[in-house]
Amino acid sequence: MELLKGIFQYPFEEMANGPAFLLQVLWEGFVAGTLYSLLALGFVLIFKASGVFNFAQGIMVVFAALSLVGFHAAGLPAYVSLFLALAVMGALAWTVERVVLRKLVNQPDLILFMATIGLSYFLIGFGEFIFGGEPKSMITEELGLPTGSSVIDIFDDIVILQHLDIAAALIAAILVIGLALFFSKTRIGRALRAVADDHQAALSVGISLNQIWAIVWFAAGIVALATGIMWGARSDVSFALQIVALKALPVLILGGFTSVPGAIIGGLIVGFSEKLFEVYWGGLLGGGVEGWFAYVVALIFLLFRPQGLFGEKIIERV
């Protein structure tokens, strides 16, 4: 009986009795959701172009952030460092296309997936060789990102809004909308969709597969840099950041691997649901449920919509 009350009664009473705290939980869910969307977006871009789950996306986040703080530590101004970090991600995209992807055109997806695993381990070793394993501080203030917080007095309690979180949500939104428009309204975007459908057919109508792949990997690199800045500012810049990228998996299952809006909605669903569940129901299971709860939500969705909320339904006739 007490268990049933713990599930169906107490959490809702708690929400009703502490509306300001509920608002805080929802805000944190929203911020986490937008950051998860950003993580997922990097995967979606590459999956759309090549049908490959890019295992290296997590280490790309680390590599981009370490490049940024590395250039700054070498004495360069923050915005020059930012530009150079973007250049590094561009060079990485070009190299990946030249050295890895070009050789694997029209190979099974699994081969490409394995190639990204290899790339991931190469970048871990190369990154540790160049930057060392010690954690670094993100150059938050130098980049002009706001720090501090605003406090809203409401319902006899407070809601704290971190300025950095507000900036993170805004930057994530701008990036997501910008990339969505770029890939839906431009010639390159249409070429991207053609490549995603069929490599050979795209090649036959004159689309440069190599060029598209390099562009998409560069776009994923830009997203990785933005993700690295935001997550790095919340914690530190270290190789542990690559673990955060795993959070994109349930988001992708929810939203679909090929949908930019899906990444946004999926991220928000995961963000809101895991915060609410951890805070109001987590105690029933000893806490620390956030780590697996998103996967449970994704699993439930899988049962009803295997292609995700916005994924393309594939019907194959035999």
Added chain:
Amino acid sequence: MFKKLIFGAVAVAMVSGAQVNNAYAEDTLYLPSLSYRTGPYAGGGVPIANGFSDYMTMLNERDGGIGGVKVVVEECETGYNSQKGVECYESTKSKNALVYNPMSTGITLQLVPKAPVDQIPVFSMGYGLSATAVGEKFPWGFNYPTTYWSQLSAILKYIDSKGGVKGKKIGYIYLDVGYGREPLPLLEKLSKSMGFSIARFPVAGKEMQNQSSHWLNVRKEKPDWMIMWGWGAMNSTAIKEAAKIRFPMDHFIGNWWAGADADLAPVGKIGKGYLAANFSGIGTDFPAIKDIFTHVLDAGKSTQTTDRDQVGDVLYNRAVANAVIVAEAIMAAQKSTGKKVINGADMRLGLETFNLSADRLKELGLEGFMAPIKASCKDHEGGGGIFVQQWNGSAWEKISEPISPETDVIRPLLEEAAAKYIADKPDWKTQTCS
């Protein structure tokens, strides 16, 4: 003719290889170093590996080794992964390894049962299985200068001195692995005897940089004090999240693995007031540390310490403390056995007989660097205390005198845990201490 040449070359290579191996074993003191310079926890692993290696290099360069025998430190990368740690152990134990410093509670738990079989002691300095402090039950396990349980007891004693713990709520946020769960049984017991309540906040490894939910729960539970058993990126994230919810920093205390320079550097001013336990000196103002500069760094003998500022950091110095204990135990073993080159069994004896007194610390150029330790057969912990340090926004400051654990409370609990550990191991060898 060609085949003969090849055979000859192979034979010569094999014989000379065997000779090299023999020389390696006979003329040196071999210390495997299970380091982790890569992976998510490398931030802590790098200064620890450097401090240990640099101190031994300093002894080689300044004193010609220990007792006239050169020390060989060979690193094996574990990535803070228990499975890789065991692989490192298996691949190095046959090189006459004297002692293993696993640098990870997870790896320690794997090695504790192997130590008596292979006759190589395991020295987990202030971490690992707390029950190995009971020398009668764990002849091959050591955790000088103190255990996690003693540390927790000392932390609670510190909190008690700041307004009492009775009737208070203590929050415990921990990395949800063997290391973070280790003190839980003691925390449960002490909560009953000392009259405080507990709120637990487990942080999964993959969530350590994503703790907003945990700290929302902290805000909900409203603990009076927070204790943290964190490691790696978990620490800086937790302190930033605590600041975010405006938790008072001077009521947030980390254990000695949650109070490194690497943890607070990314936090900066917002972490001002945060507290942490420690048992080794801070800074470079010790003659032995200056010798590391002179004989190792300035002489270009350090293969890994590229950042001179790292010397004197909390974790670097803690690894120096680790190396000091190992070196003292080697000397004690050499003295007891009359042998210059010792083996694992001799080292075990050394770990039970060394005496790192205040005078000896002064002689070593480490006066006040750590609490004196008198090793014994019975007590593999040494009963050492901790002190509390506080982050001033840019550096650590020592703010308390040494705090000793409640030994009369902790010791029976350790003995109970040790007895429980060996209860289902009928072949486990114990020892009798006079």
